[in-house]
Amino acid sequence: MAEAAETPRPGWPPHWPCAHGGPLAAGDYRASPEDFVVEECLDFAPEGHGEHLWLWLEKRDLSTAELARRLARACAVTPRDIGFSGIKDRFAVTRQWLSVHLPGREAPDDLDVRLGDMPVCVLAHARHPRKLKRGVHRRNRFLLRLSGPIVAHPELETRWQRLVAAGVPNYFGPQRFGVEGRNLTRACGILARGWRKRDDRQGMMLSTARSYLFNELLAARIRAGDWAMPLAGDVVMLDGTQSQFVADADAGLPGGAPLAARAARLDLHPAGPLWGAGVSEARAEPANHERRLASDNAALCSALERSGVRLARRALRIRLIEPRLERRGATLEIDFELPRGAFATAVLRELIVHPTL
Numbered sequence: 001m002a003e004a005a006e007t008p009r010p011g012w013p014p015h016w017p018c019a020h021g022g023p024l025a026a027g028d029y030r031a032s033p034e035d036f037v038v039e040e041c042l043d044f045a046p047e048g049h050g051e052h053l054w055l056w057l058e059k060r061d062l063s064t065a066e067l068a069r070r071l072a073r074a075c076a077v078t079p080r081d082i083g084f085s086g087i088k089d090r091f092a093v094t095r096q097w098l099s100v101h102l103p104g105r106e107a108p109d110d111l112d113v114r115l116g117d118m119p120v121c122v123l124a125h126a127r128h129p130r131k132l133k134r135g136v137h138r139r140n141r142f143l144l145r146l147s148g149p150i151v152a153h154p155e156l157e158t159r160w161q162r163l164v165a166a167g168v169p170n171y172f173g174p175q176r177f178g179v180e181g182r183n184l185t186r187a188c189g190i191l192a193r194g195w196r197k198r199d200d201r202q203g204m205m206l207s208t209a210r211s212y213l214f215n216e217l218l219a220a221r222i223r224a225g226d227w228a229m230p231l232a233g234d235v236v237m238l239d240g241t242q243s244q245f246v247a248d249a250d251a252g253l254p255g256g257a258p259l260a261a262r263a264a265r266l267d268l269h270p271a272g273p274l275w276g277a278g279v280s281e282a283r284a285e286p287a288n289h290e291r292r293l294a295s296d297n298a299a300l301c302s303a304l305e306r307s308g309v310r311l312a313r314r315a316l317r318i319r320l321i322e323p324r325l326e327r328r329g330a331t332l333e334i335d336f337e338l339p340r341g342a343f344a345t346a347v348l349r350e351l352i353v354h355p356t357l
Helices: 064-074 156-166 179-193 204-224 258-264 284-296 298-307 344-348
Strands: 036-041 052-060 082-084 093-101 120-128 139-146 235-238 244-246 268-274 312-315 321-328 331-339
Touching (some): 052 064, 064 093, 156 321, 179 204, 204 268, 235 312, 258 268, 284 298, 331 344
Antiparallel strands (some): 139 331, 321 331
């Protein structure tokens, strides 16, 4: 119990700054699930044969985990026979592939009827030799409908173009931390006792703690003004990939070196740590940022290292892919694609007063 007292939950709510001048006005983006539409983007299609039936499903106001459980019951299989790539928002309309292991048999003829008691529609289906694995999709497409004062704000288009041109801080969204930060409270408790798989079977508490620390470092770099342009010693990540390398001191940053020019084009981004065991490759001032993070959050960082989770990296910035903004009367529509793992709420917080953070 003494160790648990050494890992209190950090202060809540956190004060993570925006990068482009702060929100312009209030706005509502979830008056109904139809105001928040998410579509998963794979870069391949099912092959049309194999033991696994892939279903392209649209759900409304339902979590992906609950959809998987209900699909397993409808097909008379176990939950481990269901595969999906990403966890999608509950209060939204979302479209994604799920797979069902059905070797030698077809799906129930009345599958639509069995799913009829929940807000799910089967849009397409196809066979594939393999189960759908977590994290195989590349991007998500978002269509958001906003209402309220933001719609008529005179600086809206200017701010939007700035986000498109300069990118957006890659914050983890508030849904990761739960209402009033309750997920973070739980994560700190589990880590203080010593992380065990049986207490966190999906690893969500580890992810919550690492997300908090990442947001803290990103916030510090926004305050320092060096979140978007690689510094000498930064670990740099190529846009849309996990490919990374260290920016050398002789790259001439932040002057007119090719690396800086590529960063200005959003081809690459500085990357921050997802905390865990291992040696960081960051050097110079980026390493100082990480040391300050570890000093300010010593108990949490140490607990993560003891859990055995490995140090990883996440880009500090995201690029909006195929962005669009359009006013429709009293409603504002914006749509864009983001890389897997990026949050649409990170984009919204640069436009509107976010209702939860």
